Amino acid sequence: GNSVTQMEGPVTLSEEAFLTINCTYTATGYPSLFWYVQYPGEGLQLLLKATKADDKGSNKGFEATYRKETTSFHLEKGSVQVSDSAVYFCALNVPGNTPLVFGKGTRLSVIA
Amino acid sequence: SQTIHQWPATLVQPVGSPLSLECTVEGTSNPNLYWYRQAAGRGLQLLFYSVGIGQISSEVPQNLSASRPQDRQFILSSKKLLLSDSGFYLCAWSVGTDGSYEQYFGPGTRLTVT
Numbered sequence: 001g002n003s004v005t006q007m008e009g010p011v012t013l014s015e016e017a018f019l020t021i022n023c024t025y026t027a028t029g030y031p032s033l034f035w036y037v038q039y040p041g042e043g044l045q046l047l048l049k050a051t052k053a054d055d056k057g058s059n060k061g062f063e064a065t066y067r068k069e070t071t072s073f074h075l076e077k078g079s080v081q082v083s084d085s086a087v088y089f090c091a092l093n094v095p096g097n098t099p100l101v102f103g104k105g106t107r108l109s110v111i112a
Numbered sequence: 113s114q115t116i117h118q119w120p121a122t123l124v125q126p127v128g129s130p131l132s133l134e135c136t137v138e139g140t141s142n143p144n145l146y147w148y149r150q151a152a153g154r155g156l157q158l159l160f161y162s163v164g165i166g167q168i169s170s171e172v173p174q175n176l177s178a179s180r181p182q183d184r185q186f187i188l189s190s191k192k193l194l195l196s197d198s199g200f201y202l203c204a205w206s207v208g209t210d211g212s213y214e215q216y217f218g219p220g221t222r223l224t225v226t
Contacts, residue, residue, distance in 0.1 A: 032212040032213075032214070034214055036217075041220075041222075042219060042220065043202050043204075043217035043218050043219050043220045044156075044202070044204075044215075044217040045217070046214055046215075046216065049212070049214055051212050089155075089156070093212060093213050093214070097144065097163060097208060097213060098213070099144075099146060099158055099161050099213075099215075100206075100213070100214075100215050102155065102156050103155070104154075104155040105155050105156075
């Protein structure tokens, strides 16, 4: 079946540190891949996406590259801020009209 | 632009009482609609999704039900709430763009069953 595996959290970093949150997937066909962010008490927001192999999605200093050979879509940011503290979800959408498949989420805490 | 509304924002209900949560989407036509539940500190659980009026797919058997009386309205209901129904309920919509069905989420409803 289709699934998404994210690194276990929580992740705690100091401000300006480099961030990597690992995401790997299993899917039939060629999925689209997404990262969502959820700030405390809010709904999820689409952070970035990639729809085909080698595509790089980027937004707000975050980026992720669709790696078909390693079935991965790791989220990175060069210098995190306290305001980046949130839960990050990796997700995929297999071709066709079906719901997204989400990972379990990774909580990030950034301390000043 | 598209917007999604959920209400109420917060709700405290006693065990055994009924529930009705409403979600509406503006600025798009014939969206797919979804209900998710998120327990405290947990991931997302897909409860229901709908690809059209009157078409509801249930992902998890439980004492909740969903209805879609209009194209852009999605309602989550229960006849008798359980303590385990407490959580953060999220509605989402999607429309396929180049075959990619990214979802857009509402602000959520925090339900506490006492």
